[in-house]
Amino acid sequence: MEAPKGKLISIGGSEDKGTGMDPSFIQKEQLVFFEFGILKRILSEMRGVDSVIEVITTASQIPEEVGENYVQSFGKLGCKNVGVMHIKNREDALNVEYIERVRKADGVMFTGGNQLRLSMIFGGTEILELITDRYQNENFVIAGTSAGAMGMSNTMIYHGSSTHALLKGEVKITTGLAFIKDVIIDSHFVTRGRFGRLSQAVASNPACIGIGLSEDTGVVIKEGNKMEAIGSGLILIFDGHNIRHSNIADLKDGSPISIENLIVHVMAKGNFYYLKERKFYAGVKETEQPSPTLPKGGSTNAQARN
Numbered sequence: 001m002e003a004p005k006g007k008l009i010s011i012g013g014s015e016d017k018g019t020g021m022d023p024s025f026i027q028k029e030q031l032v033f034f035e036f037g038i039l040k041r042i043l044s045e046m047r048g049v050d051s052v053i054e055v056i057t058t059a060s061q062i063p064e065e066v067g068e069n070y071v072q073s074f075g076k077l078g079c080k081n082v083g084v085m086h087i088k089n090r091e092d093a094l095n096v097e098y099i100e101r102v103r104k105a106d107g108v109m110f111t112g113g114n115q116l117r118l119s120m121i122f123g124g125t126e127i128l129e130l131i132t133d134r135y136q137n138e139n140f141v142i143a144g145t146s147a148g149a150m151g152m153s154n155t156m157i158y159h160g161s162s163t164h165a166l167l168k169g170e171v172k173i174t175t176g177l178a179f180i181k182d183v184i185i186d187s188h189f190v191t192r193g194r195f196g197r198l199s200q201a202v203a204s205n206p207a208c209i210g211i212g213l214s215e216d217t218g219v220v221i222k223e224g225n226k227m228e229a230i231g232s233g234l235i236l237i238f239d240g241h242n243i244r245h246s247n248i249a250d251l252k253d254g255s256p257i258s259i260e261n262l263i264v265h266v267m268a269k270g271n272f273y274y275l276k277e278r279k280f281y282a283g284v285k286e287t288e289q290p291s292p293t294l295p296k297g298g299s300t301n302a303q304a305r306n
Helices: 037-045 063-076 096-104 115-122 126-137 195-204
Strands: 007-011 053-056 082-085 107-110 141-145 155-159 172-175 183-186 209-213 217-222 226-231 235-239 263-267 272-274 279-281
Touching: 007 037, 007 209, 037 063, 037 107, 037 141, 037 217, 037 226, 053 063, 063 082, 082 096, 096 126, 115 155, 115 172, 155 183, 155 195, 183 195, 195 209, 195 235, 209 217
Parallel strands: 007 141, 053 082, 053 107, 107 141, 183 209
Antiparallel strands: 007 217, 155 172, 209 235, 217 226, 226 272, 235 263, 272 279
């Protein structure tokens, strides 16, 4: 299959929306932030302030409030072509109006909430097929935050507490929206202590690269491979390809797992990671490709990105 022409922008949750500059704004459901870095980047990967964006609130329990917040936030950046789709069930997903709006958009933004709602409501629908087709064949942007980020991959975590995550069976996995394969994305990673959760997910699916996104932090994935870190926090990469030992297959549920040689990289803004080659770069030029002489899983301090 050819590399997708579109871009994925996965955000770890609580992305800056600029509302923090208003001292009268009362914090609710983590809607208070101070800068616009990630939302600006979403616009720049589309057509700037002239972009047509559809915000999909399916995962959220407060869709009207969340949708309006994004309309206002993108509006402060100068983008006025922001629609909101309150797709609350599979019947809504069949709405011809929503399908036509996706056809005309430069990209979509999946909000946070419950990622299982995304797979249950969109799975097998025409609107999901359209979003996937446009991502594969056009310069179409799919952005998602928190649950919206986690739902992008074909292997998706939908449940797992941080405190018991290293006990077998505590991490629940299902099929996501499958815009990208062989990755597992987790959000709110540092704040909610999800190291164990993603470790178990990768140990159970070692062909996948685990991507742990901190809040107000994200990745831009181009060609389904080249991943750039953006935002203010850290991103942890879990590479299970070289695991030499894991006891997870032989344990009873509730037993502690052990893993040997799980490789972890820590990324910050401006770092790059190539998913297929499994290589970390401190910085690369936009046109530079990974060196074929490096071993898989290796790293380098390549020339800083211009």
